[in-house]
Amino acid sequence: MPHMIWKGAISFGLVHVPVQLYPATQSEKVGFNLLDKRSMDPIGYKQFNKNTGKDVTRDNIVRGFEYEKGKYVVMTDAEIRSANPESTQTVDILAFVEAPDISFLSLDTPYYLAPDRKGEKVYALLRDALKASGKVGIANVVLHNKQHLAALIPVGPALALNTLRWADEVRDFSDFKFPDEDSKKAGVSPKELEMAQRLIDDMSDSWNPQDYHDTFRDDIMALVGKKVKEGKTAEVSEVEDKGPRKTSADILDLSELLKRSLKTGKPTKRAASADDSDEPTAAPAKTARKTARRKRA
Secondary structure, three states: OOOOOEEEEEEEOOEEEEEEEEEOOOOOOOOOOOEEOOOOEEOOOOOEOOOOOOEOOHHHOOEEEEEEOOEEEEEOHHHHHHHOOOOOOEEEEEEEEEHHHOOHHHEEEEEEEEEOOOOHHHHHHHHHHHHHHOEEEEEEEEEOOEEEEEEEEEEOOEEEEEEEOOHHHOOOHHHOOOOOOOOOOOOOOHHHHHHHHHHHHHOOOOOOHHHOOOHHHHHHHHHHHHHHHOOOOOOOOOOOOOOOOOOOOOOOOHHHHHHHHHOOOOOOHHHHHHHOOOOOOOHHHHHHHHHHHHHHO
16 A cells, blocks of 8 residues: 555535545666675765865755856745645645646656545545536645645546646747648658558557556566575676667658558468458558557566
8 A cells, every 4th residue: 555645535516525545656767776896885975175186074055046057045944834725635626627628748657536524425426527517627736845736637546646847848849940830741642541541540559557567677577586586786787788679661752661561561461462452451550569568568
C-alpha cells in the first residue's frame, strides 16, 4: 500500500466528498551510483564557488532569483514560505469541462483519491456522474506547499487527480516551425496520405499497457542478477557490444517507404503471394506484431 499524502475533501457546490490522496504511479527507472573504481567507494558532490573554485559552507549559501543575466534578488527562507499558498487539504472544483478538450501536453502527475470516513456513497455518486457526463472536473489543489491546477477524472472504480501544467508552462506552437496543416501545401499527395492511413489501420490495436516493457531496464536487471550470481559484485568489467544498431533503409521516396511498411512481416504463404502484387495486406503486419509482443512478454 503506498504512503498516503493527505486526507481532505473534494469540494463542489455544497457537496464535500471526504478522500485520501495517494500517488498513482511508482518509479521503476534504473538508477546508478557513481563509484571510485579503485575502492568501490561512493562519489559525492561538493558545493563550490564557480568563479573561484573554492568550497562554500552551508551557512554562506542563499537562494537567489535571476531577474537579469548575472543579477539576482536574494530571498530568505521565511520570505519564500510566506509566499507559499495555504494548505487547505481540499480539491476545490472550479468547473467541469469536456475531457477531450484537455491536451495531453497539459497532463503532469497522476494521483488516486480514495474515499474516506464513510464517504463511499457520495464518492461513487460523483464518480458515476462524471462518467455519465463525459466531463472532468477542473480544480485547484495545494500539494507540498505548491498550488496546482488539476483534473478530477473517473478511472474505472476510482477518481484520479491529475495535476496539470499551467498555460504558460506549455510552449506555444509558434515557437517552432511545423509543416502546414494543409496536406497539399505540405507536399503530401492523396496517394501517400491514403497509404499512411492504411498503415495506421494495419497497426491499430486495443491499448493494453501490459503488452509493453522497458527492455533497457529488463536487460540491466538481468545483467545485475548474472553478476551477483557469479560473485562479480565489486568489479568493473567491459561488456561485449551486441553489434550495430538497426538503421532505417536508405530510401528517400516516401511512397516507397509506405509500400514497404505495409508489406512487412508476412509469415504466411498467402502473405508472400500478396507481397508480389501492388495491393498491400493488413493482417500479416498485425500477426507479426502480436508474435513479437508474445516473445517480449
